[in-house]
Amino acid sequence: MSKPKTLTFAFMDPPFESARTTTFFRLLDATLDAGANINVFAYEGAVALSFVHQKAHGNTVHGRDVEQEGHPLSREWIAALQHKATQIGATFNWINCGLCADERGINEVIDGCGRGSPADLWKFAASADNTLVIGTR
Amino acid sequence: MKVLQVIEQAFRATGEEQDDTILWLSRSMQAAGADFRILLSGNAVSYALVQKGAPALGFGAWRQDHPANVGADVGELLASGVRIDVVTEDLAERGLDKKQCRDGIQRIARGELAELYNSVDQVWQW
Amino acid sequence: MTHYMIIQSQDPFTQVRALQHYDLATSLTQDGNTVRMLLVQDGVSAAHRGAVNPAFEAMLKGGVQVFADAYALSERNIDSTDLHSGIHIAAMDLVARALLAGDKVIWH
Numbered sequence: 001m002s003k004p005k006t007l008t009f010a011f012m013d014p015p016f017e018s019a020r021t022t023t024f025f026r027l028l029d030a031t032l033d034a035g036a037n038i039n040v041f042a043y044e045g046a047v048a049l050s051f052v053h054q055k056a057h058g059n060t061v062h063g064r065d066v067e068q069e070g071h072p073l074s075r076e077w078i079a080a081l082q083h084k085a086t087q088i089g090a091t092f093n094w095i096n097c098g099l100c101a102d103e104r105g106i107n108e109v110i111d112g113c114g115r116g117s118p119a120d121l122w123k124f125a126a127s128a129d130n131t132l133v134i135g136t137r
Numbered sequence: 138m139k140v141l142q143v144i145e146q147a148f149r150a151t152g153e154e155q156d157d158t159i160l161w162l163s164r165s166m167q168a169a170g171a172d173f174r175i176l177l178s179g180n181a182v183s184y185a186l187v188q189k190g191a192p193a194l195g196f197g198a199w200r201q202d203h204p205a206n207v208g209a210d211v212g213e214l215l216a217s218g219v220r221i222d223v224v225t226e227d228l229a230e231r232g233l234d235k236k237q238c239r240d241g242i243q244r245i246a247r248g249e250l251a252e253l254y255n256s257v258d259q260v261w262q263w
Numbered sequence: 264m265t266h267y268m269i270i271q272s273q274d275p276f277t278q279v280r281a282l283q284h285y286d287l288a289t290s291l292t293q294d295g296n297t298v299r300m301l302l303v304q305d306g307v308s309a310a311h312r313g314a315v316n317p318a319f320e321a322m323l324k325g326g327v328q329v330f331a332d333a334y335a336l337s338e339r340n341i342d343s344t345d346l347h348s349g350i351h352i353a354a355m356d357l358v359a360r361a362l363l364a365g366d367k368v369i370w371h
Binding site: 033129 | 272335356366
């Protein structure tokens with residue numbers, strides 16, 4: 001059996017701002033479906049994707065309370081992908097740019113998400129089979 | 138592994154970050170042994186021309202001490218041996234083709250980009 | 264020969280850089296590479312049969328294999344019969360497989 005491949009992704013967008021976010025998460029899900037390991041380097045606003053205090057809300061315009069609304073939270077998407085990776089025996093590494101987290105006050109993140117620097121992006125990329133950068137606009 | 142860093146946007150958050158975040162990331166990655174060259178395209182062709190820093194911001198009594206100095210950051214990258222190219226037609230579209238690019242930056246035509254992209258292992262479009 | 268996969272999220276109607284991205288894809292093809300482009304998000308707006316954009320049409324005729332993201336099409340109520348001839352519907356597994364195959368993958 002061949003060794004699983006590893007892909008590295010750099011992502012820059014904060015949650016709730018751009019269609020890039022959901023496209024990116026769909027790509028991560030498809031990557032796990034392909035049986036590959038994943039490294040993510042979250043840069044700039046993307047550090048907020050794993051913020052532990054994200055909170056779901058109801059929506060009176062939609063006429064739904066908190067439970068009915070089931071509002072998406074990117075920290076839950078990350079956790080779901082972490083769980084999926086564990087189930088299939090893949091690794092799922094997530095590093096937030098530390099300075100980006102400091103300046104935004106977003107240092108409390110969910111378990112499994114670490115802190116690093118662009119050096120980690122290079123280390124991820126150098127050790128992976130391929131890398132995709134998704135810049136912000 | 139050789140990476141082409143394609144920078145297309147200019148002056149995005151430079152006031153807040155006191156640098157261009159992709160130039161900064163590039164310099165930061167150098168410490169980890171990153172091997173890359175830079176292509177300035179789109180609005181980022183301005184970075185081939187700038188020689189001085191941005192004006193300092195001030196809001197109320199707050200004053201910025203160290204505004205971004207993209208020219209100095211580009212100079213540091215060049216001094217460290219990083220090759221930087223700028224797209225000729227992107228300069229021309231903005232009326233900048235007659236201006237002098239800073240020493241060390243090479244001009245490249247759109248027709249030559251395919252060869253450049255083929256010459257590296259990965260293309261990182263920021 | 265290099266294999267390229269370009270993920271095109273920008274559209275030519277509001278984001279003029281998309282025109283350069285189309286030209287780059289065509290140029291890479293003319294240089295002897297195989298180039299696939301997956302249109303995502305607003306990028307799929309150019310895929311509609313009624314959309315008029317000479318640069319996009321030139322790219323279609325220039326040998327670039329163009330795909331459109333099923334999710335983005337569905338969001339916009341665009342179905343397969345609405346697409347320019349030669350555009351195929353795909354999903355994100357296309358990108359994952361390209362990355363795993365070692366293609367140069369570029370996000371625009």
